[in-house]
Amino acid sequence: MYFLGDSPIKSEAKVWTQMPTPFRQQAKPTAWANANRGGVVIDSFLEGPLFDGQGNLYVTDIPYGRIFKITPEKHWELIIEYEGEPNGLKWLQDGVLLITDYMNGLMQLDVNTKAMTALLQRNNSESFKGVNDLTFDSRGNLYFTDQGQTGLHDPTGRVYRLSPNGQLDTLLTNVPSPNGLVLSPDEKVLYVAATRGNEVWRTPILENGAAAKVGRFFTSHGPSGPDGMAMDVEGGLLIANPGLGCVWRLNSLGEPTHVWTSPTGKSITNLAFGGKDNRQVFVTESESGCVLVFEAPVAGAIVYKGLG
Numbered sequence: 001m002y003f004l005g006d007s008p009i010k011s012e013a014k015v016w017t018q019m020p021t022p023f024r025q026q027a028k029p030t031a032w033a034n035a036n037r038g039g040v041v042i043d044s045f046l047e048g049p050l051f052d053g054q055g056n057l058y059v060t061d062i063p064y065g066r067i068f069k070i071t072p073e074k075h076w077e078l079i080i081e082y083e084g085e086p087n088g089l090k091w092l093q094d095g096v097l098l099i100t101d102y103m104n105g106l107m108q109l110d111v112n113t114k115a116m117t118a119l120l121q122r123n124n125s126e127s128f129k130g131v132n133d134l135t136f137d138s139r140g141n142l143y144f145t146d147q148g149q150t151g152l153h154d155p156t157g158r159v160y161r162l163s164p165n166g167q168l169d170t171l172l173t174n175v176p177s178p179n180g181l182v183l184s185p186d187e188k189v190l191y192v193a194a195t196r197g198n199e200v201w202r203t204p205i206l207e208n209g210a211a212a213k214v215g216r217f218f219t220s221h222g223p224s225g226p227d228g229m230a231m232d233v234e235g236g237l238l239i240a241n242p243g244l245g246c247v248w249r250l251n252s253l254g255e256p257t258h259v260w261t262s263p264t265g266k267s268i269t270n271l272a273f274g275g276k277d278n279r280q281v282f283v284t285e286s287e288s289g290c291v292l293v294f295e296a297p298v299a300g301a302i303v304y305k306g307l308g
Contacts, residue, residue: 006257008248008249008256008257008258008259009257009258009259010258010259010260010261011258011259011260011261011294012260012261012262012263012294013247013260013261013262013263013283013292013293013294014263014292014293014294015263015264015290015291015292015293016074016282016290016291016292016293017070017074017076017290017291018288018289018290018291019044019046019068019076019289019290020076023044023066023068023076023078024043024044024289025043025044025064026043027041027042027043028041029041030042030063030064031063032045032062032063032085032102033045033063035149042063043289044061044063044064044286044289045061045062045063045269045286046059046060046061046269046284046285046286046289046290046291047059047060047061047062047086047087047088047228047269047270047284047286048060048086048087048088048089048099048133048228048270048284049089049228049270049271049272049282049283049284049291050089050090050091050097050272050303051272051273051274051282051303052091052094053094055071055072055274055275056069056070056071056072057069057070057272057274057282057291058070058079058089058097058111059089059284059291060086060087060088060089060099061086062085062086062087062102063085064081065081065082065083065084065085065086066078066079066080066081066086067079067080067086067089067097067099067109069111070291079109079111079114080109080114080116082116083103084099084101084102084103084104084107085101085102085103085104086099086100086101086102086107087099087100087101087102087131087132087133088100088131088132088133088134088144088180088228088270090134090135090136090142090303090305090306091303091305092108092305092306092307093305094305095110095111095112096108096109096110096111097109097111098119098134098142098306098307100131100132100133100134100144100145101131102130102131102132103130104118104121105118105119105120105121105122105127105128105131106118106119106120106121106131106134106144106162107119120162120168123160123168128146128148129146129147129148129149129150129156129157129158130146130147130148130149131144131145131146131147132144132145132146132147132178132179132180133145133179133180133181133228133270134181135181135182135183135303135304136303136304136305136306136307137183137187137304137306138187138302138304139164140163140164140304140305140306140307141161141162141163141164141306142161142162142163142306142307143159143160143161143171143181143183143190144159144160144162144181145157145158145159145160145175145178145179145180145181145192146158146159146160146178147177147178147179147195150175150176150177150178150196151176151177151196151197152176152196152197154176155174155175155176155197156173156174156175157172157174157175157176157177157178157194158170158172158173158175158178159171159172159175159178159181159190159192159203159211161209162307164306164307169209171190171203171210171211172192172201172203172211172214175192175194175197175201176194176195176196176197177194177195177196177197177225178192178193178194178195179192179193179194179195179226179227179228180192180193180226180227180228180229180239180240180270181193181229182229182230182231182237183205183231184231184235185231185233185235185301187205188204188205189202189203189204189205190203190204190205190211191203191217191229191231191237193225193226193227193228193229193239194225194226195224195225195226195227196225197225198219198220198221198222198224198225198226198243199216199217199218199219199220199225199226200216200217200218200226200229200237200239200250201214201215201216201217202214202215202216202217217237217250217254218237218239218248218250218254220239220241220243220244220248221243221244222241222243222244223243224241224242224243225241225243226239226240226241227239227240227241227242227268227269227270228240228269228270228271228284229271230271230272230273230281230300230301231300231301232249232273232296232298232299232300232301233298233299233300233301234251234252234298235251235252236249236250236251236252236257236297236298237249237250238271238281238296240268240269240270240271240283240284241268242266242267242268242269242286243266244266244268245261245262245265245266245267245268246259246260246261246262246268247259247260247268247271247281247283247294249296249297257297258296258297260281260283260294262283262285262292263292264285264287264288264290264292265285265286265287265288265290266285266287267285267286267287267288268283268284268285268292269284269285269286270283270284271283271284272300272303273296273299273300273301273303274300275293277299278299278300279295279296279298279299279300280293280294280295280296281293281294281295281296281300
């Protein structure tokens with residue numbers, strides 16, 4: 001049990017698997033890495049962990065337009081390689097992935113036929129800045145972030161909600177680098193990672209769907225702020241922090257209760273619950289091309305499919 005004022009419990013994650021050498025690209029400059037990694041030459045950059053019902057883990061490789069499936073036995077399979085920059089993943093329905101693609105907008109992929117089609121690439125003929133991550137609520141509404149190159153110098157990142165009937169609502173327009181996002185278990189609060197602001201925003205969602213009284217829920221430090229996030233059944237918020245190479249767990253008051261550090265690399269980008277009793281957390285560490293794992297104190301919340 002965690003008590004007010006306690007120091008967070010600290011532990012280290014373990015390497016669960018790493019990208020096999022044959023899948024590592026010959027290191028070469030890419031447009032994405034030039035813009036987002038300071039021109040560093042990289043052989044991969046993992047993101048978007050998501051489980052299917054059979055225990056397979058799907059991850060994206062942003063700069064090389066690839067999506068992989070990793071079996072429970074840690075066998076890697078390349079599902080698709082295409083002209084895009086895939087980031088976040090969620091299931092539209094069994095066998096159909098919805099992808100936030102920085103280059104192309106919202107894309108959908110049938111993992112069996114490998115058919116890739118566009119779901120939404122522009123808003124009223126205006127291109128997105130560069131979509132990043134996504135989540136569904138229990139009614140099938142899609143929430144997603146439009147990050148682009150925004151930051152404190154240009155706090156114009158957006159958060160959208162797309163309803164099953166196709167209505168697109170803009171919830172936030174002033175976020176410095178909106179990234180991961182997740183709903184509270186009762187779906188009354190949307191948490192948004194503002195990476196360049198080094199904080200997490202708390203966004204109450206009213207009955208009519210509007211956002212109100214948005215505030216700062218958590219403030220971090222270091223060279224890069226919160227990235228991907230996940231929610232547990234008690235309302236605990238797990239946050240991947242690539243600047244510090246760790247995962248935070250916050251309680252409903254925003255107090256850190258646990259911190260897990262990386263044993264290899266610091267680029268902790270995203271995370272997903274899975275494994276036995278849905279209490280293991282699988283983390284993409286993008287600097288080394290690894291997937292890390294640790295045991296959480298509380299099981300993960302339901303991850304919904306959407307847009308029915």
